[in-house]
Amino acid sequence: MYIINMKVIIIEKLNISGLKYDTLEKELLKLNFKKYNVKQIFNWLHNKMEDNFDNFSNISKENRNILSKNFFIPEITLLDHLISENDNTEKFLFKLQGNVLIESVLIGHKNRYTLCVSSQAGCALGCEFCATATMKFEKNLDISEILMQFYYVQKYLNQKGNKLDNVVFMGMGEPFLNFDNVMDSIDILNSIDGQNCSKRNFTVSTSGLVPYIEKFTDLDSQVNLAVSLHSVNDEYRSKIMPVNKKYPLKDLKKSLLAYQKKTKKRISFEYILIDDFNCSKNDAFELTKFLREFSCLVNLIPYNPVAGKSYATPSKTRQQEFYRILLKNNINATLRETKGQDIAAACGQLKVKRELI
Ligand code: SF4
Incomplete structure (x- = not known):
């Protein structure tokens, strides 16, 4: 002044x-x-x-x-840093200006490091299986708040002689509801005068917001697209993902086929295996039918229990059976180990835990 x-x-x-x-x-x-x-x-x-x-x-x-x-230059404060004893997963709970808490998860695999970043504080979409959905939506993160998660963890890894290889927008929030800030933060990280990260090393994960998938298609970006699918039955998908009522599977599929036709890029589908809900043999066959026209990779993720939710993780046998049906039907798939269970690594879990303390 x-x-x-x-x-x-x-x-x-x-x-x-x-x-x-x-x-x-x-x-x-x-x-x-x-x-x-x-x-x-x-x-x-x-x-x-x-x-x-x-x-x-x-x-x-x-x-x-x-x-x-x-x-x-805004500040980011580390409130909690948990390192899994079971696998190469680390969780960071950050405080932003205005006492806003967000989480990032670092996943190491064979000397490659992926950072899962948050795009929003809280989320308004209310997916039933998700810890973030139990918090109120606070705000869209601004560009610097997205970048600071990356920079904090990159500096942490650099001290150990490592670096980040991939970034996935699969932390707290629906990244397409913060479309411009997410894309601008990727542009800055991609800049030759910045981190010079290839756009191919970024993945944006959506719950299936059709108008934004169309907008993303128009960008024709090198950034990868992942979609949280979790069921190919409208009734079941709507039960766990209210967004499906507005954008049902038929519309979602149409927009994704148009995306693939234009970009020629493979789509990742996330499918959380929830016991007695979406992982029967029949569910697996229905999934293969839904995906037949796509070039895709399905990430099968055994449900990571969230406090206060009644869903359960299926047995290993059930998980394997589901996985094998996809492979036999020529669908590329991976069956993920549930990472970081001991450190509450699923989206939003650490923040919820802290708020309960
Ligand atoms: S799964 Fe993603 S979109 Fe759904 S409530 Fe959680 S953060 Fe939001």
Whole structure:
């Protein structure tokens, strides 16, 4: 705040971490920075992941002062970090500005690391099997709040000589309901002056919001698409995913076939195996029929119990039987081990636990 001739001028600081390159350039040129400064500053923020202007060592002190008078770099605070004893899964519970809690999950497999990030705090879609659905929807995460999850974990891995390989938007929230911020954060991570991550290493997972699948199709992006399917019977799917009432399977399938026709990309289908609900032999045969026209990979995920929900995990025999039916019918499938059960690694579980304490 400056006082000039007794007039009070309040300068609203801009969140610099959430600005795409073009916008950052526009803002910095207004403040008489040079074009090469824009590249340097973007590099500090998104390549070196530096969160303190004072450490921007190739920027003059005068310009660093201008930066801190006009911009801020938001903070992310780690509240909890749980490391699974059973497998290579780690869970991070973060606090954002305004006391908003979000989760990210790091999954290691054969020296490759995938980060599952949140796109929203809470979720309004109310899927029956999901811990996040038991919280109220708080907000769409802004670009910097999505990026900070990546940067925090990337720095953590870098200290151990490792790095992130893939990012999946399968944490808290429906990423397509925060479409622009999700896509813009991917653009920043993809930037050659940032992390230079290939878009092919990102996957956005949707519950099946048809208009957004169409919008995503129009983008013709290299980003991968995953769909939470969980049943190919409208009555059953609507029971666990209310979104199915608005966008039933027929419409979902049509939009996905159009997506595949345009992008030629394989679709991942997530299918949570819930005991006595969606994993009989007949369910497996129906699933193969539904998927016959797709080039796809089905990820079978044994249900990860959530406190307060009455669903159960099917037996290993039932899981294997379901899996084998898909393979015999030429459907690419994987049967996932339930990861991180000891650290409540399913979407939203850690936050729910903390709120219960
Ligand atoms: S599964 Fe995903 S879309 Fe459904 S309630 Fe949970 S976070 Fe929302």
